[in-house]
Amino acid sequence: MKNRIIILLITIVLVSCTHKQWTLLDANTIAIPIDSSTEANADSDMKAYIAPIKSELDEAMNQVIAQSVEEMRSGKPESLLSNWNADVYLYQASEYLKNQVDLAVVNLGSLRAPLPQGNLTVGNIFQLMPFENELVILWLKGSEVKKLFDIFALEGGQGIAGAKFEIKNQKADNCLIQGKPIEMDKLYTIATNDFLASGNDRMIPLATPENRIDTGLKIRNILMEFVIKENQKGRKIQSKLDGRIKVL
């Protein structure tokens, strides 16, 4: 009998325990700005950990790798920076294929910082291209390339190389590729990055190529390599506005 009572009580206690969960009564959320007023209490161990890494990194980033003739900025319809980037895509893709690639396409949105006049540093190239995107070569019919140019015309310009067109009534007109009028049935090779090759930034025709090669070369590395090689050849980095996209 006594045993039974104890078992009963244990059961009651256990049951009451399972009901003893905490219930959430109230919640309040805020955002604490980590602004300069928090500097005074910044953690000293963390500072000590970061300081030597920062100075090593700064040294690497501040290394001068070439000289540029003038400041290069991006803009529409064409610009020094977008022309230069597209030229480098075209050059490096042609080197990779060991064959002249017909044209190159770069989105203005991927050019994250201008290049300054004078000293060009490793850091400048990182600021220009902080992403890990890679160089891709696509094969597209002339008719698809024309669609792409029409999209660029509607946007008022993009970064291109190896090609030329005029924007007339928001359409691409007088399209030339490697100096010759575009042929709708001809297959053209296009150097671009994997972001655009997925059809991003409204470049839908790039997503359905006849053929595609992923080079595995990072865009940042091909830019860096190009700049260093030009410097070794004693040449300054320069670009020009050559009327590759003209607004009529």
Place this chain on the structure above:
Amino acid sequence: MRIKAFFILIFGFSVSVFGVKTTKIVILHTNDTHSQVEPVETSDLGGYARRLGVINQIRKKEKNVLLFDAGDFLQGTPYFNFYNGNVEAKALKMMKYDAITLGNHEFDNGMDSLAKVLKNTNLPIIVSNYYVENTPLKPYVRPYKIIKKGGVRVGVFGIGINLKGLAFQKNFEGLILLDPIQTAINTSDFLKNKLKCDLVICLSHLGVSSSDSSPTDYELAAQSKDIDIIIGGHSHKILVNRTVQNSVGKSVIIGQMGKKGENLGRIDLTFEKH
């Protein structure tokens, strides 16, 4: 002897019935800190040393503090490009994060590289809907974690975004994505009802923008029934005091803290038990 045991039981029983207790937990959270080791140059906001300073001040004042990150702690500054994520991971360890989920940018250098970083630092990485058994991440990723704070049982799990289109295919080859919402429903049910957690927290990198090929935190909250709080990320938005009704009419708190560690999220929770 029997009598004594009898009275102890009665005493315990009466306390459990008549005593009303309250307790407090403070949750601190970040997301999309993107390798921002130093303060952001343009805004002079953020920076690891400042963040840890603020966290430590709160830890001094409050007894029960939890610290979470909702992913994308890597990529965004040359620190990542030069040191492959080791600097960021070591710093997060120094800050004593309780749980961290993976964002898409954690895959930017591939899984071999990420596995090395996680091996070096032993970060508490929690993801429930990435099946990683056949990947190098296997030893370093857990589906959930139970933390006891101030007597409260807190269950934490993580939900990752569909990596397709957000990371190179070769960088997550072999990782199997499980349905985010179904996994979240099952895991939260398991934590709350099987493992008897008082509080269930989902660290999510799904984001709140419907343009991605994954459901949003809002959809996740609405379809769930056992999640109390979603600590979100990916969309770089600041969400404060945002709630969504779940499938049984209870409100789910959704928090997100912008980007680059410019802000630290703080959620003050009060609990009671009768």
